[in-house]
Structures are given as C-alpha cells and as structure tokens.
Amino acid sequence: MKKSCIISHYCQIRDHAVIGDDETLYERCGADLSDFFTGIYQHFDISYPKFYKMDNLCKLGFLSVELLLMDRNIQQRYAGHEVGIILMNASSSLDNDRHHQQTILDRSAYFPSPAVFVYTLPNIVIGEICIRHKFTGEGTFFVRERFDPLFLFNYVNQLFYQDVVQCCIAGWVETLGDYYDSTVYLIEKTGKPDAGITIFEPDTIKHIFAKEK
Amino acid sequence: MLAEMTGIRLKEDNSIAPAPFYASVVDTALLAEKFAVIDDPVQYTRFEQLAICSLHDALSRSDVDPADPGTLFILSTTKGSIDLLEKEKENKFGQDRIHLWNAARLIQRFFTFRNEPLVISNACISGVQAILTGARLISAGLSDNVVINGTDIVSEFVLAGFNSFQSLSNGPCRPFDKSRDGLSLGEGSGTVVLSKTPFNSNRAGNIVVGEGFSSNDANHISGPSRTGEGLFIAINRLLKKSPVEVDYISAHGTGTPYNDEMESIAITRAGLQSVPVNSFKGYWGHTLGAAGIIETVMCLYSMHTGVLFGTKGYNEPGITHPINITGHSMKKDIKNCLKIASGFGGCNVALLLHKI
C-alpha cells in the first residue's frame, strides 16, 4: 500500500467571498460577478494584465489557483511537468459560448471575435493557469452534472500512483451567468507538519467542498 | 481512402455560414435514414444522432455490457449540440439539451449504461485524452470496460469562430504541404471500446493501449509553441517510460501553417524524424472532439491490415524540420503506433498503441 497524499491547501470562491484554508481572505457583498472578480484581483495586488482579457470561467479559475498558490513556491519545488491540473464543472464553457453566439446572431452585424471564440472551450482555463505558473504537466477538463469528489479522488490518486504527477491542482470551477462557484485544492506527497494538512481522501474533499463561510 | 479520395467539399449553406466554405459534412438524409433503423430521428439532435449511430454500431459488435457495473461511458466532445444555442430558450429539444453532461446522460439512458457518464472536453486533444483516461481507469482497477465515443458537428458557431481566427483553408486542407493555408472542418463520430480482458470474438483485442502523457505548452492559449515544447515533453515522457521502436506516427496535422510546423519540430526533437508520419485530416477534415477517436480507429485499422494511409493533400514538404511524411498509401507492418494531438489551451497529448 502506497503512502497517502495530502491536501496541503485549498481555496474557495463562492457567495461573495474568498476562503483559503478555513480563513476568509476577502469578502465583498453586493458586487456583480465582474466587479467581484476585479475586486479580488486588485485586493491581492495581482499584476497580470491578461486577466482582463479572460472570460469569467478563466477569471474564476485563474483567481482560485492564484490564491491557492500564493507564497507556496510551487515553481521552485517542482519541475513544470510534475504539476498536473485536473478540473471539472457542469456548464463547460456555456457562459462564454453565449457571448460568442451573440456576435453571430445578426448577419448584418456579423463580427465574431477571436478573443471571445478562443474561450469557448473549458480547458482554456487550464492553459491560462499553466502559462501563468509555467506548468507543463498533465491537464484534463471533465464535465459532470455535479462535483464528484470520489471520481476526482480516484483519478488524481492514480496519476500520483503512476508517477504522472508529483503535485496536482484539482477541483471544481463553475460559472454560468451570475452564478459562480469554485473549490480548488493542492495535492502533494508530503507537507510541512505545521500546516493545516488533511489526508487526501474522498471524505476530506467532500468536507472541503461542503464548507460554508 | 484507399482510392485517396477526400470527403471535403465546397459547401454553400446559408443556414450555417454567410459565405461558401470547405468542410466534410455528413449527409443529413443519409444520417436520418441510418438513424431511423435505431430510433425516431426527429427526437434527437444532429449531435446525438451521430453519437448514437456510432455507439450502436460499436456496441452491437462488442461483448461489453453497458449495464455491467464495471463499464464506464466517456463522451469526448468540444461542443456537443451547440447548434441549439442559436435558439437556446425556444428550441424544440428544451433548454437543458445543450449541456454536455446532459448529452452524455441522454446517451447513457439510451444504451442503459449503469454508471454516470464522464465528459472530457479538452479542445482538439479530447479524443486521445479520453482514450488515455479510459486506459488509466482500467489499469488502476477502477473500471473493467470503458466505452468512449467522440463526436462533434460542423456548426455556424465553430465555423464563424475558426473563420475569425483566419484558420480555415481556401480548399481542402493540405497537411504538412508547402502550400497549406489552414484547416478544413469536419464532423463525425467514432467509438472505441477498451477492455481489461481481450475478447476472443473481437480482432481489436490484440491491440494494447500503452503509455501516454499530456502536457501543456505554458506558452499561449491559441498559438502552438514555436519550439514544440508541450508535444515534445509528452512524447519524451512516453518514450522514457516505454522505450520502444515507434513504427508509425499518426499526427494531428491540421493543415494550419503553425500546427504542422510545430509538430515537425517536436517529432524531430524526440528523435523520430525518420518514422513514417501521416495526417488523416485531408480525408474528412478536423472533427475536433471526435478527431482523436476516429483517427485512433484508423490507426487500429492500419495496425491490423498493414496498410499505412497516405496524407491526402500533401505534395511537397513545407516544414523546416524534414520528417518522414507518407504521401501515398503503402504496406507496412506496424507494431508500435504513436498517436499525437495538440489543441487550443496549449494542450498536447501522446499515446502509444502496441500490437501483441
């Protein structure tokens, strides 16, 4: 039996708040989704102008992982190809698909935008995160009706077991219209004993996902 | 294909494009006729009809029982029934039909798969990534059989998008050729059935899905890496773990200047420049989420029959790194086949198929 991995950190963006490892890092009620995301970006002093070009799914995934990895020195501790990103959601890129569809509804004003079209694939969020953090490892985007902690556990666990990854970011990144909900967590083989470490298993993922601020 | 004919035609269809375009499109009447044998086509979207047709055919020739608790169904697609989006709220199939998970659920119920289906949507590598995922789930003991279907349709949504990217060719696409000027879209559906144990009745049983890796360029969300970084990493990791002699490479070969150039660089960096390479895109275009499945099916065919297909549309090399592109069909005994693919989001995948 191989040693279990650990969840070294997690980050959650939902209900107008950002939670990192059980702590509320940022809260802003009443803002619409776009202002809320921009608020997070500015609050944490993130300097990455490409953020403004992203669609909402990418913004949500980008911010979640940005805060998950802040000051964790992942790039120093792992080679790029050792870090995997396995994400899941329900609506794929439908939120931005609607946006692209708007540009082609009217034949007399038919101006499809390449900057919109490129985001009509859910895995672009993985690409954006990889570019930002220089990760060149395994990446897969799954779609299921609901968050599936058991499947995500099993899949990521076998990636570790088969030495495909040494470190993995996994979770749920969903946005559609005004709705947004993300939970991402960092899985490693070992961690510092002082950190709030939890064993990587389906129940702990379930527990993290079910948290409310 | 043996006669080296292409299915890519100049289409004039004002319902999906304001101007004529080159694409490989499934004949609607023929599809409805074929589907009518299975069920009433009126009840299903074009995407669903294609997927169900292919799955119906594959399952009827396989011993795998969808109702078996060890059987998982994976759907590989980029856009599902995206043609419903134009009239999202008032289309006759209902608002939810456009969701990918819902498309997979509908197919699950149709074939009575017991387990909740899984959708993989990883741009143009979806199909190969789905096979890799299925093989991993089996080797980890999480599934006994994995039925993988890859389907995508030619839609106004996708045509307009690729057109805005200026990546559509002015004729049938010409992978790796000097005069290549873009890709041709295609539509289609393919199914592969992976199984823990070989079936005696099935001649596909002597092909094993070997190692595979995906890798990200970490460079740009639409443009392929100029150094072939991600694809090279994927191939290199694969060959390190499984150092076999590769007999044949089935390339992504879309026919865009950048993709084909990038692949030639990655193949050369991996030391595989003398291995025969082909692209199937010149025959039926780029079928997006279906591409990796349909092309893998063709690889299996080549491994069984020893017929290595030519690269339709290829005439004169147009890449800076000279790789061994197969112009016309030839006979070759293939034991180890390398399937590669790359896509938007900087994703790349390499997968090995062995004949035993």
Place this chain on the structure above:
Amino acid sequence: MEQLIQKLKEEIIEALNLSEMKPADIDEKAPLFVDGLGLDSIDALELTVLLEKKYGLKINTAEEGKKILHSVNSMAEFITANKKS
C-alpha cells in the same frame, strides 16, 4: 487625424481589454506588437475585426496586415486613405 488617433486608442483599449491603460499611455508612433503593450496574435486578429466593424475596412493579406497594424499611426493612415466618404 489627431481626433482619429485619440478615438482609435480608445477603441483599441476597449477591444483588447487593456483595462489598466489610458489613451495617453499608448504612443501612436510606437510599434503595437513589440513589447510595448504586450499584444499577441489574438490581439492582431481582434484589431482586424475592429477595422472591419467600425470602419468597414478589410485587410486582405498577412503582409498588408503587418504594415497596417504596425502602430496606431499606421492604422489611422490606412483608415484615412481608404475611408469611404
């Protein structure tokens, strides 16, 4: 011309989501695609769409595109020379 340049800068900021920039931050003489604004191939395509959408002008070849999209000035010159009055 001055007015057109100012307008173009605003349109470019909007089309390319350069949210942290103001028109004054863009040097109309400087190359758009070398370092400066950090623009990429998608931005180039997006500027092509902008010229078509707002000015009804099409860029026909990649070489032509490179010249026209070199700077805000070159874009303005192209618009002025081809504008249907």
